[in-house]
Amino acid sequence: MQIVVAPDKFKGSLSAVEASRAMARGLLRACPSAIVDEIPMADGGEGTVEALVTATQGSFRMIEVSGPLGESCQARFGLSGDGRTAFLEMAAASGLVLVPDSQRDPTLTTTRGTGDLIRAALDLGVDRIVLGIGGSATNDGGAGMAQAIGFRLLDADGHDLPPGGGPLDRLDRIDSSKRDRRLDQVELAVACDVTNPLCGPNGASAVYGPQKGANAVMVQQLDHNLARLAEVIARDLGRSVDDLPGAGAAGGLGAGLVAFAGGTLQRGVDLIARTVGLADRLKSADLCFTAEGSLDAQTSHGKTIAGVARTASEYGCPVLAIAGGIQPGAEVLLDQGVSAYFSLCDRPMSLDDAIAHASPLLERATEQAVRAFLAGRARP
Incomplete structure (x- = not known):
């Protein structure tokens, strides 16, 4: 049998690479002769770089960047095995995990470090950049990123705006004369798993601002400032981003990468699947395993399990999914290519217990799922 193992991470316990290894051990106990193809997956959030580097037999790089509050920090990114594609996570340079709870203030935090990562990738002479943008600490519309790649964001007196989403209300014009022209020679694919517009009740500030430290007054201020940024972008750069899904x-x-860097916003799991060649690796597979921390109704909307199942179903490959928790609504996945799903919890246990023992639990659950699959195939 040829079996593809394509899990996402189990947040707080296993990376996608660790999950795929645990699953491979379990299935080989049930079917020692199987040919196992491990493909760690992601949807554009945390773990994207590790999954893509592993899948393409690439390598990691560390550079010094500007952190969310302007401090210097080390950020990791990846390079594909053929050296032609760079893999970046904005969270490595501009992520919420880098800002202590007491210092979270999206009027101040900046995406400049994400621009530093982009420049580092360009320095390597790549043809393509894949950038995951989950887990941000920022609400600056990509202003800091733009400044890092050569744009000047100027106030009415011709002074450069300071970092953060707060000063954007003073934006008067954008000077693109020193934009890094190497961007014109590179494809920038942005892994984006949300469709929120830039502004309004479903926009960046209203929906995500509070989790980054914004109070009600700040949310209104930031929303107004992003609207100003979109207005100046449309006038000075000729790009309309205010109603762009995912902006x-x-x-x-999301808006800033499109406007300033020529990026394209793509559904994260589909972008990752194309990058690792998931479809080609499923063509001759007899079975596919996928997994992530939790299954619920939202899993069908751009999450890894749904994306893997959608691809596998094109080739008639059955898909078995394993999750830490199975919530109401998970059954919709049975209409989207998942043949069956299982919990890794084999006894009553607390969440802390499940997290602490995720690897052996996932290993055993995979073994039992394979045994059930083989028993079904053995029937005349």
């Missing part, structure tokens, strides 16, 4: 992702970085 509100990562505090408006």
Whole structure:
């Protein structure tokens, strides 16, 4: 049998790479002769770089960047095995995890470090950049990123705006004369798993601002400021981003990457699947396993399990999914290519217990799922 193992991470316990290894161990106990193809997956959030580097037999790089509050920090990114594609996560340079709870203030936090990552990728001479934008600490519409790649955001007196989403109300014009022209020679694919517009009640500030430290007054201020940014972008750069689906992702970085860097917003799991060649690796597979931390009604909307199942179903490959928790609504996945799903919890246990023992639990659940599958195939 040829079996593809394509899990996402189990947040707080296993990376996608660790999950795929645990699943491979379990299925080989049930079917020692199987040919196992491990493909760690992601949807554009945390773990994207590790999954893509592993899948393409690439390598990691560390550079110094400007952190969310302007401090210097180390950020990791990846390079594909053929050296032609760079893999970046904005969270590595501009992520919420880098800002202590007491210092979270999206009027101040900046995406400049994400621009530093983009420049580092360009320095390597790549043809393509894949950038995941989940987990941001920012609400600056990509202004800091733009400044890092050569744009000047100027007030009415011709002074450069300071970092953060707060000063954007003073934006008067955008000077693109020193924009990094190497961007014109590179494809920038942005893994984006939300469709929020830039502004309004469903926009970046209203929906995601509070989790980054914004109070009600700040939300209104930031929303107004992003609207100003969109207005000046349309006038000075000729790009309309205010109603673009996904523009509100990562505090408006989705809009900024399109406007300033020529990026294209793509559904994260589909972009990752294309990058690792998931479809080609499923063509001859007899079975596919996928997994992530929780299954619920939202899993069908752009999450890894749904994306893997959608691809596998095109080739008639059965898909078995394993999750830490199974919530109401998970059954919709049975209409989207998932043949069956299982919980890794094999006894009553607390969440802390499940997280602490995720690897052996996932291993055993995979083994039992394979045994059930083989028993079904054995019937005349």
